[in-house]
Amino acid sequence: MSLSVLVVLVVFGIALSVAAVHFTGGTTTATLAGADHALARFAEDFPDERPRTVRLTADNHAAFLDLAPQRCGIVRSIGDCFLTRIVTPRDILALTREGNVASLRLNDFTWKGGNFVFADEADALAVAAALQGDERIRKAA
Incomplete structure (x- = not known):
């Protein structure tokens, strides 16, 4: 040949x-059908957690769930699956917010974070506030 x-x-x-x-x-790419879908997917991995509020990104590829002071659950689409995490201020390398965009960089080698665009600025502000833990993060947000 x-x-x-x-x-x-x-x-x-x-x-x-x-x-x-x-x-x-x-x-x-997987998409969250709404807040109930995000809650159900999060409950599969963390059945003992009781989220209070769910904030979806504008593209429905991620959801942030308020768990307790300075704890946040994240459901994020990765390909056709979902990744779930519980994040605290200790896990954050950088957190910035500008308008309706929250940018998150994590100290996790399996998922480094990303930029999350919300429908309105209030959701981005609430997510950033839930994850603030020390003065370094407050100044960056």
Whole structure:
């Protein structure tokens, strides 16, 4: 078999594999249907917790749940699944808020955080306030 035929076969095989993953739903991103969906998903991993308030991001890819003073539950879509965490001020490397965007950087090698856009500034402010723990974070927010 010539080298050019082999290259064509390899490229075609890779393209076919990528297309198969895409068309079978491998590139979809999970979305939260609402506050009840976020509560149910969080309860699967943390059944003993009793969240008080749920704040969804504007794109419904994340939810922040008030648990207690300076504790916050997070449900975040990662691909077609959801990641859940309980975050305290000790877990935060950086927290900033500008308008309706809260940016969170965590001290967790499995998930570093991200930028979260809320429908209004009040939700972003409430999330930042729930996670404030020391003077360093208050100045950044």
